[in-house]
Amino acid sequence: MKKSFLLFTFLLLSASLPQAEEAKVAVGNNGIAIPEGYKNFRLIGVSQRSDDQTLRAILGNDVAAEAARSGKTNPWPNGTILAKLGWKQKPSDKFPAATIPGDFTRADFMIKDSVKYASTGGWGWGRWIGMELKPYDKPDFAQECIACHSIVKDQDLEFTRPVKLP
Amino acid sequence: MKKSFLLFTFLLLSASLPQAEEAKVAVGNNGIAIPEGYKNFRLIGVSQRSDDQTLRAILGNDVAAEAARSGKTNPWPNGTILAKLGWKQKPSDKFPAATIPGDFTRADFMIKDSVKYASTGGWGWGRWIGMELKPYDKPDFAQECIACHSIVKDQDLEFTRPVKLP
Numbered sequence: 001m002k003k004s005f006l007l008f009t010f011l012l013l014s015a016s017l018p019q020a021e022e023a024k025v026a027v028g029n030n031g032i033a034i035p036e037g038y039k040n041f042r043l044i045g046v047s048q049r050s051d052d053q054t055l056r057a058i059l060g061n062d063v064a065a066e067a068a069r070s071g072k073t074n075p076w077p078n079g080t081i082l083a084k085l086g087w088k089q090k091p092s093d094k095f096p097a098a099t100i101p102g103d104f105t106r107a108d109f110m111i112k113d114s115v116k117y118a119s120t121g122g123w124g125w126g127r128w129i130g131m132e133l134k135p136y137d138k139p140d141f142a143q144e145c146i147a148c149h150s151i152v153k154d155q156d157l158e159f160t161r162p163v164k165l166p
Numbered sequence: 167m168k169k170s171f172l173l174f175t176f177l178l179l180s181a182s183l184p185q186a187e188e189a190k191v192a193v194g195n196n197g198i199a200i201p202e203g204y205k206n207f208r209l210i211g212v213s214q215r216s217d218d219q220t221l222r223a224i225l226g227n228d229v230a231a232e233a234a235r236s237g238k239t240n241p242w243p244n245g246t247i248l249a250k251l252g253w254k255q256k257p258s259d260k261f262p263a264a265t266i267p268g269d270f271t272r273a274d275f276m277i278k279d280s281v282k283y284a285s286t287g288g289w290g291w292g293r294w295i296g297m298e299l300k301p302y303d304k305p306d307f308a309q310e311c312i313a314c315h316s317i318v319k320d321q322d323l324e325f326t327r328p329v330k331l332p
Binding site: 039040042043045046047048049050051055056057059065069085087089092094095097098099100101103104107128130131132133151152155159160161163164165166 | 205206207208209211212213214215216217221222223225231235251253255258260261263264265266267269270273294296297298299317318321325326327329330331332
C-alpha cells in the first residue's frame with residue numbers, strides 16, 4: 001500500500017512537470033528546439049549589461065548545476081544546457097536604488113555535445129526573441145555566436161562563471 | 167519489475183536532494199532556520215542595487231514559483247519561501263559592458279505563514295551573512311526588515327515582482 005502510494009506520487013510528479021507549453025514552440029536556430037523545462041533550471045549566475053541595458057539570469061539543467069557546484073566547468077560536461085534569460089532593465093518605482101527587470105527580451109541557449117556540435121565549438125547555439133519566443137533563425141547564427149564567444153575560448157566559450165554559493 | 171524500478175528511482179531522487187549541508191547551519195534570526203534546499207529554488211527575479219553595489223537573485227520554493235507563474239502573489243500564499251541571494255558586483259574582465267557577481271554577500275529569506283508570523287506582517291524574516299552564513303541575529307531584526315519593507319505594504323511587504331517569463 002505504502003509502495004503504491006509512493007509510486008503514484010512519483011508518477012504524479014513526473015506527469016505534472018511544466019514542460020508541455022515550451023515543447024510547442026517551433027524548432028529553429030541551427031535545428032535546435034527550445035529546451036524543455038528551462039524555466040525550472042537551477043541558478044548559475046546573474047548579470048547586468050550596460051551595452052543593451054538588460055538584466056540577465058543564467059540557469060542550468062541538472063548536469064550544468066552539478067558541474068557548477070563542483071567547480072568542473074572547464075570544459076562544461078556533455079549534456080550541459082545553459083539558459084540565458086534577459087529582461088530590459090528599469091528603475092524600481094518602490095526603491096529607486098534598485099534596477100529591476102522589465103520586458104522579457106530573449107532566451108539564449110548553449111547545449112554542450114562535443115560530438116554532435118563538434119563543428120560549432122562543441123556547443124549548440126539557440127536564440128528565441130521576446131515573449132512570443134520567435135526563433136532568431138539566421139543562416140550563420142552559430143558562427144555569429146562563436147565570433148563573440150571566442151573572447152572566452154579559454155573558458156570553454158562560455159562567458160558565465162558560476163556564482164559563488166555557500 | 168517496472169514498478170519496482172520506478173519506485174527505486176523515486177527513492178533515489180528523494181535521497182539525493184542536496185539539502186544536508188545547508189541544514190547544518192545554526193538556527194538564528196528570529197528563531198528561523200535556514201530553509202533547506204534553497205540553492206535549488208526556482209527563479210523569481212533578479213536585481214541590481216546601486217546603493218550597495220550588489221547583484222541579486224531572488225529564488226522561490228515550489229509554492230512561491232507556482233504563485234509567481236500564475237500571478238497570484240498579492241498576497242503570496244502561505245508556505246511561500248523567498249530566498250534573496252546577493253553578491254558584490256564587479257565588472258567582467260572578459261566583457262567590459264557586463265557587470266557580474268563577485269563575492270557572496272548574504273542570503274535573506276522571507277517565509278510566509280500568516281498565522282505563525284502574524285505579529286511580523288505574516289512573514290518570517292531571516293538573514294545570513296557571507297560564505298560562512300553567519301546568522302545576522304539582531305534582537306529587533308524583524309522590525310528592522312518591516313521598517314523598510316513597509317514601503318511595499320501594498321504588495322504584501324515584498325519588493326520583488328516576479329519576472330515576466332514566456
